[in-house]
Amino acid sequence: MHARTMGYKVVFTDHSLYGFGDVGSIHMNKVLQFTLADVTQAICVSHTSKENTVLRSGLPPEKVFVIPNAVDTAMFKPAPERLSDREIVIVVISRLVYRKGADLLVEVIPEVCRLHSNVRFIIGGDGPKRVRLEEMREKHSLQDRVDMLGAVPHAKVLPDDMIVLAEPDPNDMVQAITKAIHILPHIDPQAMHTRMKTLYSWHDVARRTEIVYDRALRCSSQNLLERLSRYLPCGAWAGKIFCLVMIIDFLFWHLLQLWQPDRDIEVVPDILLTNRRGETLQDFNIDDRLR
Template sequence: MASEKTKRKHSICMVSDFFYPNMGGVEGHIFQLSQCLLERGHKVVVITHMYNQRNGVRFMTNGLKVYYIPVVPFYNQCILPTILTTLPIIRDILIREQITLVHGHSAFSALAEETLYHAKLLGIKIVYTDHSLFGFADLSSILTNKLLECGMSISDHVICVSNTCRENTFLRANIQDPRKISVIPNAVDSSIFTPDPDAAPKDRIVIVVVSRLVYRKGTDLLVGIIPEICKKYSEVDFLIAGNGPKMVLIEEAKERHKLHDRITLLGSIPNQNVRNCLVKGHIFLNTSLTEAFCIAILEAASCGLQVVSTKVGGIPEILPDSMITLCTPSIPDLIQKVEISIQRIKSGDRIKSLEMHNEIKNMYNWRDVAKRTERVYDMVADSKSENSLIEAILKFRRCGYIGFFVITFVFLANFFLLMIVEYFNPRDKIDLAPDVSNYGRRKSKTHNLD
């Protein structure tokens, strides 16, 4: 492993509203990428907001330092966007940890967006990863896209998790230079998500759903197909893991159609239990209405499940046709494709679980994602972008007249606040933190930092 490590080492700050103990694709991406970057010799810290009573500094596996800053979430696990209020503590962390590169995650994250502006004023390089797809017509998308455009205008490079996501982000953020945006897909830890053919029942066919039960994940479609499949196939059961406002619809369908013994609702489950849930099934069903890259599909395929999914967003890019059955996001087509998969299970006309697992293992690997992300870091570090205040403000011109004046006003206010904070708390008075992550990895035999 030492021979693979690059000579250049970066001090990286991952920033997002979404991190553990919250569970999801972005949270898993940040954690896995951070672990692989630590393995490659880089210094990595994570900044997120507090979760209930979890605030302050915590250490995770291999000495990954996480700052849970004392800012409460406002809506949908995101903080209230103010920009100015987070400057003092974010500045203190970036200086204390001697950060050379800030990596923000998710267009939904207000904390990541704010940290971009703070990092720009501090002369720190910026990389941004977009994990989502957005529309262009509704008010929410228009506002989010305008904020994304302002943030991307000062970012040094943008990473997307699929080609579809790249095209979507390119249009939403009005990126002028196509060389500024790269595609690095997600991955799966195949050492955790392993098949277990003995875990699934032999006399039943279990369809597994692991998803947040919200509109965007197609819960309404799921509610429409469950009664029909259960009516046609008495040997089919549903195992559903996840929580959300749409769970009440599934509970109502369960009561209305008397499917208490056919539908098992697990609710929200810890990340470490997802694999044990998946291996209990034969078919994995995804009904998302929009998806940039669905990690849950990779996890299910790695466990040897036959995948049925809606053909939306970046999903067609994930797996070959032999591993996944795609359909339009409609109830009739979903029922038809699920029936095809049921017949395949009955006839044995499918790829063996271990073969599927080995293919996924060769196709997707977090270490490969880390290597490719590392090349982006090196490219950004070598770029000679201007960090002057005037240069940053001029980049906002592409955000439109109203967007330009609003974001310029906020950016200048942030600059003046930075000057005040610099005066009362000079950077040379801030104690520098030791590189605990590397120390913890080297001394793992005597220092347990889990």
């Protein structure tokens, strides 16, 4: 809100999904509605995330763009040949918390290990649910088949032939894992890696993000009344409170302008961009770009 008061364009990026029924989600959704009422554009990392953000914030769908998280594919390459023709390793990289489904693993892992003797699990990540996973490993004597790595330095919706989805239910997850195990012998790791490079390359994600930023820069600036009209529909009482907060912010900004005018603020110097060979690429003036 303060950035918009200062005349800047604002692009918001949302990575998380929230519910609608519990008290915490209702509170967060109202805060999000207030925060995004005056945003210029928004970016979500998946179509599901976009739908969730639009419903929670009330943003027009045409203002929200889907750009997936990028993957540094140079760091994750398939091995030239399978380490074992018989053993199947299932890797889980996640924060071990309830909202990431760590509780489901406690029930799923013993059943999968019972059904498939050639399967073992590697679990990377840390969190409050790690204790439950370690207790499960001890209870079912799976120390040699479940490796707990703890926190690791590194770790969308994919096409149907690259992912098997399951309901958040242990039985359905066991069936989905069994299906994936049967599909595994027919998958070419190198072909999968090549597709991942195409779908989630940094260059493509950066290009698409730049397009959104350029669209935001081309959007016309709005006056105070136009901005107030976006906050007012946020609720019978909340909308009026949001408008009052925005008016106070607007007056505070002009008070700061009187106290320390723009002309007295030092301009950020130009940055000279070079490539790895030391060759000059372009002169980049931050002040010009922001305008």
